[in-house]
Amino acid sequence: xxxxxxxxxxxxxxxxxxxxxxxxxxxxxxxxxWYRQDPGMGLRLIYYSASEGTTDKGEVPNGYxxxxxxxxxxSLRLESAAPSQTSVYFCASSEYRGFGxxxxxxxxxxxxxx
Amino acid sequence: xxxxxxxxxALSVPEGENLVLNCSFTxxxxxNLQWFRQDPGKGLTSLLLIQSSQREQTSGRLNASLDxxxxxxxxxxxxSQPGDSATYLCAVRYYSGAGSYQLxxxxxxxxxxxx
Numbered sequence: 001x002x003x004x005x006x007x008x009x010x011x012x013x014x015x016x017x018x019x020x021x022x023x024x025x026x027x028x029x030x031x032x033x034w035y036r037q038d039p040g041m042g043l044r045l046i047y048y049s050a051s052e053g054t055t056d057k058g059e060v061p062n063g064y065x066x067x068x069x070x071x072x073x074x075s076l077r078l079e080s081a082a083p084s085q086t087s088v089y090f091c092a093s094s095e096y097r098g099f100g101x102x103x104x105x106x107x108x109x110x111x112x113x114x
Numbered sequence: 115x116x117x118x119x120x121x122x123x124a125l126s127v128p129e130g131e132n133l134v135l136n137c138s139f140t141x142x143x144x145x146n147l148q149w150f151r152q153d154p155g156k157g158l159t160s161l162l163l164i165q166s167s168q169r170e171q172t173s174g175r176l177n178a179s180l181d182x183x184x185x186x187x188x189x190x191x192x193x194s195q196p197g198d199s200a201t202y203l204c205a206v207r208y209y210s211g212a213g214s215y216q217l218x219x220x221x222x223x224x225x226x227x228x229x
């Protein structure tokens with residue numbers, strides 16, 4: 001049981017390049033999330049998917065797109081990377097445990113845009 | 115808009131000391147509150163989850179309390195150890211509409227336990 005996995009772990013892009021961050025979970029969770037973490041800003045929600053087939057914007061969606069490919073996988077795409085998108089990106093999933101929804105995180109992708 | 119504040123931003127204590135980390139939130143209409151630990155360069159690990167109807171949760175040396183009416187939660191760590199050194203994040207879950215729930219995070223408290 002791997003939990004939440006993310007690829008790649010590290011990535012360097014040039015301004016204007018595109019890339020897709022991959023996320024998968026093997027816990028059969030319905031909800032999945034993408035966050036970014038920046039120094040002094042904390043974690044901010046980019047997009048989320050409450051269930052397979054649905055996606056919604058979070059706090060900072062501009063410059064990103066997402067795809068909920070199936071129940072396991074939720075990808076984040078940067079169509080034209082900008083230096084402001086340099087950050088650590090975390091994918092998460094959540095489940096109801098009888099006493100509330102609990103969120104589980106992947107190890108993160110460290111992205112640098114030059 | 116829900117805002118979560120954690121004070122202090124950093125804390126340094128000698129090994130063996132008991133300590134309290136604080137979290138406050140602006141909107142008391144929360145579904146639950148979750149405490150996480152983050153080690154440098156790593157993801158977040160869930161420590162404790164408190165439902166809005168609960169007052170506290172305990173796991174080993176950790177005890178988290180919740181006072182929803184005053185918008186406060188505390189994480190108590192007993193007999194601190196150097197291995198407890200990490201950043202501790204508080205997050206509140208609230209209903210964001212259309213059957214969805216979201217988390218809002220504080221910026222964290224960086225804890226250093228000195229041997």
